Amino acid sequence: MNPTSTDAMKASLGEAGGHLKQAASAAGDAIKNIAAAAGDEAKLGKAQMKAELADGALAGLDAAGHAGAASKEQVDALVDKGRDLVESAADLIRERPLASFGVAFAAGWIIAKLARGGDK
Structure with a gap:
C-alpha cells in the first residue's frame, strides 16, 4: 500500500x-x-551585601568611638583658648586699671541704656 498524502501529512x-x-x-x-x-547568584549577592553592611556598621561604631575623643580634644582646645583670653584680659587690667574701669563702666552704661530703651 502506498502512503497517501494524508498519511504523509500526519507523519510530518x-x-x-x-x-x-x-x-x-x-x-x-x-x-x-x-x-x-539565579538563586545561587542571589545567595552570593545576599552574602556579599551582609558582609558589606557588617563592615559598614563596624566602621560606624569605630567612628563613634573616635567622636568622643575628638569632642574632648575640641573642648580642651576651647577651654585653653578661654583661659588665654581671661589671662590676656587680666594682664590688660593689671597694666591699665583706670582705662579698664572706664571701658567697663561705659559698657555697663550702654547696656543699661539699651535695656531701658526696650521697656518703652
Missing part, C-alpha cells in the same frame, strides 16, 4: 509535534537551570 505533523515536545522540554530544563543559577 507527528514528527513536528515530537520536535516541539522536545523543544518545550529543553526550554523547561533551561529555565530550571537559569532559576538555579
Whole structure:
C-alpha cells in the first residue's frame, strides 16, 4: 500500500509535534537551570551585601568611638583658648586699671541704656 498524502501529512505533523515536545522540554530544563543559577547568584549577592553592611556598621561604631575623643580634644582646645583670653584680659587690667574701669563702666552704661530703651 502506498502512503497517501494524508498519511504523509500526519507523519510530518507527528514528527513536528515530537520536535516541539522536545523543544518545550529543553526550554523547561533551561529555565530550571537559569532559576538555579539565579538563586545561587542571589545567595552570593545576599552574602556579599551582609558582609558589606557588617563592615559598614563596624566602621560606624569605630567612628563613634573616635567622636568622643575628638569632642574632648575640641573642648580642651576651647577651654585653653578661654583661659588665654581671661589671662590676656587680666594682664590688660593689671597694666591699665583706670582705662579698664572706664571701658567697663561705659559698657555697663550702654547696656543699661539699651535695656531701658526696650521697656518703652
